[in-house]
Amino acid sequence: MIKRFVYLLSALIAVASCSDMADRPEYHYNDAEYINFGAPELTVESRAPEEALPSGVKKGSTLLSEIAPNTSFGVIGYCRAKYPGTNNETDNSSGNSPWSSKVDNVFPEIFLNQEVKFDGNVCTYSYGSSGAPRKWLSNTDAGGIETSDFKYTFFSYYPFDRFDIENPTSLASRGAPRIKYSMPFNSNDQNAILEQATIPDVMLDAKYNFMRYDGKVAFNYSHVLTALSFTVNNYSGIPGEGGLVGGQRLVVKKIELKGKFWRTVKVDFSSSIVGLDFPDDETYQGTFVIYDNPAGMEIPYNDVNFKPAFADQYILLISGKHVEGGMSYLGDVKVRIEYEFDGTPDYYEVGRPGTFVPTPGTMYQAQLNFVGDAFVLQFVDANNEVWGDGSDTDITFE
Incomplete structure (x- = not known):
């Protein structure tokens, strides 16, 4: 596609x-x-x-x-x-x-x-x-x-x-011109x-x-690229009398985005509909570290005004395409978060939600929401954070 x-x-x-x-x-x-x-x-x-x-x-x-x-x-x-x-x-x-x-x-x-x-x-x-x-x-x-x-x-x-x-x-x-851009990575090691x-x-x-x-x-x-940032929200709760009891302590230790990513985007201006193509054989592998601190960052419970410092730091990526039986949007990637919940160390690892289809020139935020006693990942449009104007x-x- x-x-x-x-x-x-x-x-x-x-x-x-x-x-x-x-x-x-x-x-x-x-x-x-x-x-x-x-x-x-x-x-x-x-x-x-x-x-x-x-x-x-x-x-x-x-x-x-x-x-x-x-x-x-x-x-x-x-x-x-x-x-x-x-x-x-x-x-x-x-x-x-x-x-x-x-x-x-x-x-x-x-x-x-x-x-x-x-x-x-x-x-x-x-x-x-x-x-x-x-x-x-x-x-x-x-x-x-x-x-x-x-x-x-x-x-x-x-x-x-x-x-x-x-x-x-x-x-x-x-x-007409045909030009291409390649990301500044060529690693084959995730x-x-x-x-x-x-x-x-x-x-x-x-x-x-x-x-x-x-x-x-x-x-x-x-x-040309897609911008992606990360945030964490604490909507925790544990079973208690009358249902879930909220306000458990959540401490984030590390967040990573890792896997295989699209490396090249080709642009063809030869028709009235100008196309972007993503060569299947041009990829790179590796890990983007968003946050890494053994001391951790505590995420306050149900605080709509809290914004972790890493939420303002974006990764620019090639949006890519879906290939049946192969790579999909952003690549073959996973988000991994290491954390402590109520004093117990744990981790959560998940791939891109199938409903998330990124487009070039758009800012998104990956929200790691701790709901009940587990994480849920969702991607939301973040273009209220104005990237460009015109x-x-x-x-x-x-």
């Missing part, structure tokens, strides 16, 4: 919007003549605070609501198409055509894996050896055809160095400790049928 995402986003995303480069006297390239990129207006929002964490709480992945200063993103850009078949000549008249009508024969004449740097204020890049940005196509470039109504399409990926470009590989490559803090928040966006007088190209990014991107996850 292939996950899908379609044109016109209205979902949780991270924003990169326009700022006026004219404020920088050394950056004097007119938007009507040069292709310029917008810069973020707000600061980075982190869901993995830099302050010291309580003993035993493992630092999570950093979740971004904006691209970070002093980083860079990549761009692939198109305008005209080649004639169909073996004819390798450029069809200048295709410049006015919308993306959907020329996608099979477009070639990356505008940008091929172009790095754009963001310094915290503006986005800058140098096209080729010119030292300047790339110009929009001129009438001369198009054999005398009027180019003011040419329609350009741009695809962006962030961070720049975290994606592999499978297509295009050269200026001669035809068709007991290997994996550091969730090393997982980047990777993002994508596309701008279809953009025209030169639309101004700067501003990307509103969509998160609605001006051209892709969304379905």
Whole structure:
């Protein structure tokens, strides 16, 4: 099964919007003549605070609501198409055509894996050896055809160095981009400790049928990965006169997520419904430790205001797919919690509930609820914890 995402986003995303480069006297390239990129207006929002964490709480992945200063993103850009078949000549008249009508024969004449740097204020890049940005196509470039109504399409990926470009590989490559992202792990040992803090928040966006007088190209990014945090609630009770007696002491010693995980997600922009695919043979194994402290953390009884420190630490994962007889969403994984209940050590280990189907770009919380005298695991949507904010991107996850 292939996950899908379609044109016109209205979902949780991270924003990169326009700022006026004219404020920088050394950056004097007119938007009507040069292709310029917008810069973020707000600061980075982190869901993995830099302050010291309580003993035993493992630092999570950093979740971004904006691209970070002093980083860079990549761009692939198109305008005209080649004639169909073996004819390798450029069809200048295709410049006015919308993306959907020329996608099979477009070639990356505008940008091929172009790095754009963001310094915290503006986005800058140098096209080729010119030292300047790339110009929009001129009438001369198009054999005398009027180019003011040419329609350009741009695809962006962030961070720049975290994606592999499978297509295009050269200026001669035809068709829409196919790119992939792989997690920074390749362990085959389920007991290997994996550091969730090393997982980047990777993002994508596309701008279809953009025209030169639309101004700067501003990307509103969509998160590729799924974010998962953990919490523990104490609704304990033991048999007593008149039913269960509540308020028993619950102390958490260790929480882990372990097993086999999806390693790679492939993105194909070649149709109006853009697909995510997850290769079955690209996985990694290991253990993410969420909390580990022999002294333990006491979970107060039925306290709706209590929030364990590890609940704010997220793990970024590939959402994956369901394979009959094989891996499923998130992978072949289990949650394990070691604890003491009323002074007695015990543990609970359970797989992903079959009703839980995660999607990219969504935050979830795994709730380990101690009900009566046993744990129950449930996953809930945690997007009230705002990850990204915006609605001006051209892709969304379905």
